Amino acid sequence: MQLSDGDLVVASIELDKTSFWVASAYMAHDKDVPPDGFRTLAEEAAFKNKPLVASCDANAHNLMWGSTDTNARGESLLDFILGNKLSVLNLGSEPTFITKSREEVLDITLASDMFAHKIKRWRVLKEKSYSDHRYIEFEIDLKTPQRSQSWYREHIGDSSSLVE
Template sequence: MQLSDGDLVAASIELDKTSFWVASAYMAHDKDAPPEEVRTLVKEAAYKKKQLVVSCDANAHNSMWGSTDTNARGESILDFILGNKLSVLNLGSEPTFITKSREEVLDITLTSDSFVHKIKRWRVLSEKSYSDHCYIQFEIDLKTPHVREFRNVRNTDWRVYNKKLGTLLPKIPPRDPATRVELDGLVNQVTKAMNSSLSAGCPVVRYRGKNKPPWLSKQLSSLRESNRTMFNKAKATRTTEDWEAYKADLKIYKKAVRTAKRKSWQSYCKGIEETTEAARLRKILVMSPCNLGYLKGQGNSWTTTSVESLGLVWTHTSLEAGRWNLTTP
């Protein structure tokens, strides 16, 4: 979006029946709180009647979002929040910024007042972020695609299965069926009992996994776990030695990650260069599916929806085709 700059990244999420804006903002300590870029973003969202979610490194203290005290920057940001119909999503006082010398809540998540009910399960994660700031996670309750469900038969608790089956089947074996109708009835009874027993011993679960990046090797996973352990130790002991050891190990881990990413990207680029143009484009889109973003057209004006962006691309493509005497499909 055209509202983005070095300290602010904003994007528009467009779904079938709803759309809203999300943003990540860094509020430098030597600038006004909040900075002019954030004020413009909130004003623009209100003007276009867009719901807004903003995650901020505010560099400000306020007991409203769980800080240990309140300073002038925190007061200024709170006044801005109250004056622009925004809500703070932070819950509790779990620190979001941790260093050797202090722990504090410096990161806040803001949203439009009318969008608060859509935000669920806001929390600070204990998972190591390999930064001074912690991961913050929340869910936006919108219509989502069908959740994959599966039953892993290898994890079946056969003791539960047999116990359940024993309660559902008759204690006395039934007499031999005299007709086909009786036979079908017995088959249905046994099938229903087995299905119910399987549901008890091996319940259906939802797929919760996520794909690992191609550059994440076992060696990097081991380095990450080691660094996480060192961070927890430094956080607990608060000694200079442990913090210095953690920082040195973190430097090694980040260097290894950069190297792995670079090699993975080089390998990927080498692979797509060996294919035809059409196959190359398809491979790129399959690996990294994305929606068309906002584009700048003539006169430095930006598109405001994906439909306008698509129209701009189509117009540009048609002009290029005419220039080279090509026919567009």
């Protein structure tokens, strides 16, 4: 199945016996959000149980990812994110888009819920990108184990022993 198109680039990565998809997506301000290609990507990743990390120029505002306000595009995109078991990885409200007259968080980083715990040190860089968008940097820690319910019982205690 071909997942890349003019506004979406997808790569399959295999490192340390972990396989996942990474994507870069442009979501045009004058089209539905998310675009069909990104919808297909998220659905295919979920169907194949394939972890996904996506950096998106979403052209959408939502307080959830640090924008100064929420618009209809941002509401629609957040509904999609939550409905498709994706997590927003943005931290804080450092602008990702800057022009002479405007600063806003328009770029978001998403990950499959099952993979989000592996994303570490997400940040917007201060260095010049020679674009109106700023660089975003994060690390993928493949050594971080996913904590299971049994881990919590072993290290935290059985929740049935909590005082009601």
